[in-house]
Amino acid sequence: MDSITMLGLAAGALTTASFLPQVIKTWRTRSTKDISLGMFVAFCAGICLWAVYGFLIHSLPVIITNVITFILASIILALKIRHG
Amino acid sequence: MDSITMLGLAAGALTTASFLPQVIKTWRTRSTKDISLGMFVAFCAGICLWAVYGFLIHSLPVIITNVITFILASIILALKIRHG
Numbered sequence: 001m002d003s004i005t006m007l008g009l010a011a012g013a014l015t016t017a018s019f020l021p022q023v024i025k026t027w028r029t030r031s032t033k034d035i036s037l038g039m040f041v042a043f044c045a046g047i048c049l050w051a052v053y054g055f056l057i058h059s060l061p062v063i064i065t066n067v068i069t070f071i072l073a074s075i076i077l078a079l080k081i082r083h084g
Numbered sequence: 085m086d087s088i089t090m091l092g093l094a095a096g097a098l099t100t101a102s103f104l105p106q107v108i109k110t111w112r113t114r115s116t117k118d119i120s121l122g123m124f125v126a127f128c129a130g131i132c133l134w135a136v137y138g139f140l141i142h143s144l145p146v147i148i149t150n151v152i153t154f155i156l157a158s159i160i161l162a163l164k165i166r167h168g
Contacts, residue, residue, distance in 0.1 A: 008137040014130025021122035034118035038105035046098025053092040057143065 005060060012065025019072035032080040040077040047073060089144060096149025103156035116164040124161040131157060 026032055047070045054062025110116055131154045138146025 004137065004140045007133060007140065011130050011133030011137050014126050014133060016130075018123045018126035018130060021126075022120040025120045026118070029118065031118050034110070034113065034115050036106040036109045039102045042098050042102035042105075046095050046100075046102060049091060049095030049098060053088065053095050053145065056088045056091065057141075059141065059143075061137065062146075 008059065008061030009064070012061045016065045016069045016072065019069060019076065023072055023075050026076055026079045030079070030083045032083050035076070035080050037077075037080055037084060040073060040080060044070060044073050044077055092143065092145030093148070096145045100149045100153045100156065103153060103160065107156055107159050110160055110163045114163070114167045116167050119160070119164050121161075121164055121168065124157060124164060128154060128157050128161055 026035070047066050051063055051066040051070065054060075054066060110119070131150050135147055135150040135154065138144075138150060
């Protein structure tokens with residue numbers, strides 16, 4: 001694996017992992033008052049397009065990280081809709 | 085501009101714009117209790133790496149959207165640190 005792909009995977013690991021503390025916090029507190037519904041609806045839609053874009057430009061980091069980020073952001077969105 | 089780049093820009097427009105409602109909500113309410121500090125610290129760091137990665141793979145959508153997203157996410161992070 002070349003160094004550019006490794007940099008992309010490091011970037012993806014950080015941005016994807018960043019959603020974990022928010023998932024854990026929201027799951028524990030069930031409190032979503034300060035989280036914007038609009039943000040997570042637009043974000044989940046955009047992340048889907050990013051995954052398709054990654055596929056089309058053959059970028060493994062863009063594909064992998066957006067698929068995992070979509071799962072995490074969807075959990076936050078679902079908690080917001082349920083406890084909003 | 086080719087259709088793949090346009091798809092990438094559409095994806096970037098969505099994920100970048102998604103931070104706007106969160107910035108507006110947090111700016112207005114000054115309430116950041118439900119927002120995870122860990123998320124926005126890791127996210128801002130990762131977004132910086134994504135911009136560098138975009139530069140190295142010559143992807144205009146990855147560069148542009150990550151620079152703008154970094155600015156928006158930094159505002160949320162600053163509000164979280166100030167009103168945390």
